[in-house]
Amino acid sequence: MSKLQSGTLQAAVIDLDGTLVDTLADFTVALNASLADSGLPALAAPAIERLVGKGSEHLVRGALAEAGGDPSEFDACWAAYQRHYGAVNGRHARVYPGAFEGLRRLRAQGLKLACVTNKPQSFAEALLADKDLLAFFDVVFGGDAFERRKPDPLPIRMACRALASEAARTLVVGDSMNDAQAARAAGCPVVLVRYGYNHGRPIEEVDADAFVDSLAALPL
Ligand SMILES: O=C(O)COP(=O)(O)O
Ligand SMILES: [Mg+2]
Incomplete structure (x- = not known):
């Protein structure tokens, strides 16, 4: 745990959904409105929760399959989801x-702080x-910012570059295996929250340096 000791860190990369903001109700409302548009x-919410973390395409594709839709309906469902999520974004989130x-x-x-999300x-x-x-962050990278998203290390590496921080001195904070795998592959220490x-x-089965119940309890 020494690598998490105060004074050694230069930057932190923070995940969004499930780490900073509880967005499950927004996802649920937008996805169900999109499925309804296709007559599905x-x-x-718990079925949708299991799909969150690998970006919106994964979420829509998974929801379509769970609801008994056909993969050929993806394009229509994706377009509907963009519309519905854009309309609801933040309304049911805390x-x-x-x-x-x-x-x-x-x-x-x-x-220095970066928000790196698959959203x-x-x-x-x-x-x-x-x-x-927003004002806390020097930079924000979304899931469509680069050609690969978490669990690929590319977005974390790009955040380190943008913040001019060394990977080993950049703490990644997230809520899922996608954050932890990306952090490990990039060479960053990683702390996971237990609530996302x-x-x-179970989050504790993921390889990480520490687990916390609140961002206020980060081991700094
Ligand atoms: O969009 C998602 O699937 C989750 O986004 P996150 O990377 O902020 O958790
Ligand atoms: Mg997350």
Whole structure:
């Protein structure tokens, strides 16, 4: 755990959905409206939660399959989802307890901050702005910012480059195996929150340096 000790870090890369903001209700409303447009039944929130974390295409494709739709309906469902999510983005979402305090503490330590999410860039920026979180970040990279997204290390590496930080001195904070795998492959220490979305799997089975119940409890 020594690599997480205060004073050694230069920057932190923070995930969005399931780490900073609880967006499951937004996903549920937008996906079910999209499925309804295709005449398909609604899904319960826990089924949708298991699909969150690998980006919006994965989410829509998975929801379509779970609702009994045909893969050929993807394009229509994807277009509907863009519309519905754009209309609902942030409305049913809430910032997790401790998130503001955690971000303030990271900033107070002099760390540069990046938000790296698999959520599309425009939705991510709008959500962060709506929740008064955008100003904490030096840079925001969405799931469509690069050719590969988490669990690929590319977005984390690009964040380190943008922040001019060494990977080993850049703390990744997330809620899922996608964050942890990306961080490990990039050579960054990683802390996972216990309250987010991890494809229905216990978070503590993921390889990480520490687990916390709140961003206010980050081991800094
Ligand atoms: O869009 C998703 O699937 C999840 O986004 P995240 O990377 O912020 O958790
Ligand atoms: Mg997440």
